[in-house]
Amino acid sequence: MVHDPAGRRRTGLVVGDRSQWWIHEFSEGTDLIGLLAADAATREEAADAAARADGLSPSDVVLLPPVYPVAMRDFLTFEAHVEGVGKGMQGAAGVPAEWYAAPSFLFMAPHAVTGPYEDVAMPPDTERLDFELELAAVICRDVRNVTPAEAGAAIGGYLVMNDWSARDVQGREMKLGLGPSKGKDFATTIGPWIVTADELDDCRDADGFLDLDMSVRVNGVRVGGDRSAGMGWSFEHLVSYASRASWVKAGEVLASGTCGSGALAEAWGRSGRLAPPPLRIGDVVEMSIERLGTIRNRIVASGETVPPIVPARRRVPEEVQSMAGPEGNLIELLDRRAARTRRAP
């Protein structure tokens, strides 16, 4: 998706190779997710029609996120990452047995997607800004209770994701056992465009897992990378799991989770030191996945933000907590307190 020279938001076909490419606009009003779900002939037709017109050069357009997701899920599928981060964040070595049983995921902030080359503002409240190198799939059909074999038809294409993470904010959230959310809601870069699933048919290993080289550079220096075949499950498995007694909808983005060595936190976990250092203003993070392209974002100073909110109003004074025994007592006490509150002016 692009802003064209006139500032209109348009979808287009990317033609070219790594060094030189053009965007050929699809006809006005083209729904990209619908096009991904269409049969091969319809897609060819749309591509041919787009290619007949002149292409726009990269300097003429601003690349936007290829999709504004209706929901975004982040899985935890790379065993190597779980093992490495576990050492730092939970203080425990090894991979929990629960990891092997099923591909856990969380719902991400869906409104935080940023374009592939867009600047990312340093979020507030963090001294430990980090990146996460991930492979992500774009869903093009609503599915529910699909097998892995059936799930393939719901995957329209793939793209690169950087799930920016404020590790200190995230750490505080995870102590409460939910999320993390606020540690990741300021930006999620996706792009540079969507490569349709059929274009990657020759990149699958014997088990059908996509096997693509993934790498991340900070200020031009490679700091991590892996191969996507390091995932514990294929994307077809992820869709099937998510769809069990639940909807996975067209326009969703499902991400692999961080690949092995795809985040600074993993190095921090393994070494016990903040090396390489957390990201700073001015740093440029560049992520590439074989066949999918490169996203590249510079960290810039944050704008003004609203002040942090006040701490919680306490409702359970310590004496009530210690009096609260078996079920019921506390509730009764709370009821009495609530009645007092109501009488207050």
Add this chain to the structure above:
Amino acid sequence: MVHDPAGRRRTGLVVGDRSQWWIHEFSEGTDLIGLLAADAATREEAADAAARADGLSPSDVVLLPPVYPVAMRDFLTFEAHVEGVGKGMQGAAGVPAEWYAAPSFLFMAPHAVTGPYEDVAMPPDTERLDFELELAAVICRDVRNVTPAEAGAAIGGYLVMNDWSARDVQGREMKLGLGPSKGKDFATTIGPWIVTADELDDCRDADGFLDLDMSVRVNGVRVGGDRSAGMGWSFEHLVSYASRASWVKAGEVLASGTCGSGALAEAWGRSGRLAPPPLRIGDVVEMSIERLGTIRNRIVASGETVPPIVPARRRVPEEVQSMAGPEGNLIELLDRRAARTRRAP
């Protein structure tokens, strides 16, 4: 939002009281979120126009979820609930210090909303189905970096939420430190309708917190309840917190988290016993919040689901894990393994 007798999806105005009410349809194509954001005069006009036509009786319509959220967040704002559940789920008494600092939240499955009187299918893989009694707000304007004082204008109204939870599934997810998601993605009941924020102006305590009676019954027997003033923060605070360096968008639903004694898990945590028992097929869960109305759902047998997926494909054999020392070694080993995989047929 309702399905009218002809099966069309329509929005309407609810007129009446607890015992008797009617729905007066808004003019076709009315956008409920837009109407919530409109000024008082515009809303009055729409209400007057709707009220002039005959009302539909509850037996003529099927009440749908009042909104299909563009995102849904669940906060953790009731100290009493955190204290009670903590005893059971994390095995630790007391409320973590992090809870008082900021209202943590997670993003919920946005496509799982169910109507206020709709049956809920027993999800697969659980022996511990539970409910969560919550108060929720509907956002009517896009906001970013707003103060609590500014946030009020973004809250269009309130409704009752039941955040159904499979505690055993959720427990496995939480061991991995993210979500929970799959333990909660099969159903979230919201309704019965939206009560606009201005209608609750007389229900605020001295600090401006909404103070409404909340209660939950299973098969007609009251099993829990609290007052909404037990929240550690007001909804205006929640919106402000969520909006810090991030978007909160029109059509989102923000929920309070479970109120004190608003879930069976809290009783389980306090007593160390599964009493009252987990929900069973045939149970009817009814939740009421003062001024907002009642939602009521029966648990029914689940339909067919897709089989569970296979366990993870292991990529880090134990000997590699134990060899992996400081940063770098593991990555190198994985690269070598990946190269082997690529050569496999």
